[in-house]
Amino acid sequence: MIQKNGVVPERTLRTATKIRKAIRDILxxxxxxxxxxxxxxxxxxxxxxxPAILIYPESxxxxxxxxxxxxxxxxxxxxMECIAAGQEPDNDFDDEVLSISDALDQLLEQIFxxxxxDETFGDQCSESFLRNIEYDYKSDGALPLASARMSxxxxxxxxxxxxxxxxxxxxxxxxxxxxxKVGHHDSAPDNVVxxxxxxxxxxx
Numbered sequence: 590m591i592q593k594n595g596v597v598p599e600r601t602l603r604t605a606t607k608i609r610k611a612i613r614d615i616l617x618x619x620x621x622x623x624x625x626x627x628x629x630x631x632x633x634x635x636x637x638x639x640p641a642i643l644i645y646p647e648s649x650x651x652x653x654x655x656x657x658x659x660x661x662x663x664x665x666x667x668x669m670e671c672i673a674a675g676q677e678p679d680n681d682f683d684d685e686v687l688s689i690s691d692a693l694d695q696l697l698e699q700i701f702x703x704x705x706x707d708e709t710f711g712d713q714c715s716e717s718f719l720r721n722i723e724y725d726y727k728s729d730g731a732l733p734l735a736s737a738r739m740s741x742x743x744x745x746x747x748x749x750x751x752x753x754x755x756x757x758x759x760x761x762x763x764x765x766x767x768x769x770k771v772g773h774h775d776s777a778p779d780n781v782v783x784x785x786x787x788x789x790x791x792x793x
Contacts, residue, residue, distance in 0.1 A: 604713075604745060604747055605646060605649075608665065608667070608713050608743055609644050609645070611711055611713045612628075612669075612704070612710060612741075613626050615703050615704065615710065616704075619703050620642070620696055620699035620700055621695060622640045625638050625639070625642065627641065627642070627643050628644050629645060630643055630670075639673055639674040640671065640673040640674070640692065640696050641672050642670070642696075643669070643670040643672070644667060644668075646665060646666070647666040647668040647740065649664065649665045650664045651664075658749070659748065659749040660747070661746065661747055661748075662746055663744070663745055663746070663747065664743070665742070665743045665744075665745070666720070666741070667741045667743055668739070668740055669738070670736060670738050670739075671693065671696050671700065671736060671739065673692040673693040673696055673734070673736070674692075674732045674733065689726075689734075689735045693724075693735045693737055697737055701719065704717070714743045714744060715744045716743075716744050717742065717744070718742055719739060720740045720741065720742050721739075722737050722739050722740075723740075724736070724737050725738075
């Protein structure tokens with residue numbers, strides 16, 4: 590959600606950041622990547638620290654969910670890049686060597702199991718699900734690399750920021766007075782107050 594002057598509400602940024610950090614905490618030391626789980630696309634050298642998982646936002650769609658108070662439904666697409674390295678076995682019958690393809694499959698399965706244990710990431714979002722996986726292999730470097738990009742859709746809701754000027758409301762503005770003027774014998778009201786009431790509004 591972009592506000593006037595192109596300013597993104599700080600509350601929204603914190604929500605997206607919390608989601609990425611919650612995903613990192615879910616995967617930390619729970620897969621073959623160990624502690625190599627990063628919430629930024631910029632990481633250290635990979636060749637000696639693989640497998641590794643990179644978590645970063647890809648896109649976000651926003652729709653108005655309710656008018657009063659104004660609430661938005663947000664669908665954040667989180668990209669999770671999983672990178673593995675290794676040597677391909679000499680033949681398909683060498684069970685002692687975990688191939689680079691098998692290593693990547695193992696990492697993806699571990700991630701899927703951990704991510705689906707709690708699809709709200711500890712109540713950080715409404716729901717989440719895996720949308721798709723893309724694969725890539727590189728064998729032209731010193732160390733063969735295999736990667737998979739998992740796209741997770743994360744749904745959450747948030748309210749529009751409250752105007753701070755409107756929060757400075759005097760206490761007497763929370764008191765409403767009501768008067769009832771009733772006509773008689775099908776005539777118009779005669780400006781005589783028949784009843785009155787004072788209502789004090791509760792503060793949130």
